[in-house]
């Protein structure tokens with residue numbers, strides 16, 4: 001019944017969650033503490049990716065029974081392991097691939113319902129291109145900490161070279177927008193530019209990840225009536241807990257394999273793990289969106305928590 005108090009009709013979840021996220025983010029900014037920024041990123045950002053397990057369960061369990069879990073988890077874990085090994089074997093290449101995949105991933109999440117590639121590049125490129133241009137040294141230091149023993153004095157040049165292209169694309173994206181959406185687009189750009197212009201890069205990324213990227217992903221799943229058990233943010237958070245804890249477990253196992261002072265070490269663990277989870281997450285997203293068999297196999301299962309309907313009937 002705790003569940004009901006979290007997600008019931010009087011939804012206590014949103015104020016609790018956003019209050020917690022706001023306090024943690026403010027603490028990270030006010031104390032300038034790397035570890036608090038990382039903790040905020042993990043606690044309030046990681047769960048959005050951990051919903052893959054819930055989607056796989058809904059898609060696969062009606063056809064495979066309990067076998068759904070190994071069918072989903074084994075390839076997923078193999079990919080996680082491969083990415084973690086790649087960080088150690090070819091850190092420079094892995095870092096650059098991760099940055100490029102992140103542009104793609106962030107763009108896909110932020111543009112409204114699968115709109116243009118232009119929108120994807122503008123909205124997905126900003127979180128990586130802007131810190132590289134506005135605060136090159138701090139960004140290079142963070143990227144170096146992410147991929148030891150790589151040492152970068154400046155961010156990867158392709159991110160810098162993309163800046164004028166990005167600025168042109170952003171202007172074009174605003175310019176071609178229908179008047180009704182122009183202000184919304186302008187505000188979404190302001191919301192991206194301001195944090196990366198005024199805050200240190202890790203804190204700006206924290207704001208982006210926790211308050212823009214993760215909520216956009218969760219909102220798109222809630223709006224999608226295929227995922228009947230994800231009908232509110234509270235349900236989504238609850239359903240993300242098992243894989244969130246599993247990911248934290250993987251992170252805990254990783255820590256002893258990394259050397260050096262605590263802050264850079266935790267930066268490496270956090271972002272290498274994020275990269276390792278992002279690759280299977282993106283592949284999963286692609287597969288679940290394309291495979292017709294997976295799209296249709298969504299009958300309610302015994303023992304399911306009765307989800308709130310997505311569309312409420314009009315009150316007479």
Ligand SMILES: CC1=C(/C=C/C(C)=C/C=C/C(C)=C/C=O)C(C)(C)CCC1
Pocket residue numbers: 049098099101102105127128131139142143146201202205271274275278
């Ligand atoms: C660490 C760090 C950066 C890169 C972060 C990346 C690349 C994160 C990717 C996360 C993903 C893909 C999550 C998926 O949900 C910046 C912004 C360059 C500068 C600030 C510090």
Ligand SMILES: [Fe+2]
Pocket residue numbers: 048049105109213217
């Ligand atoms: Fe994501």
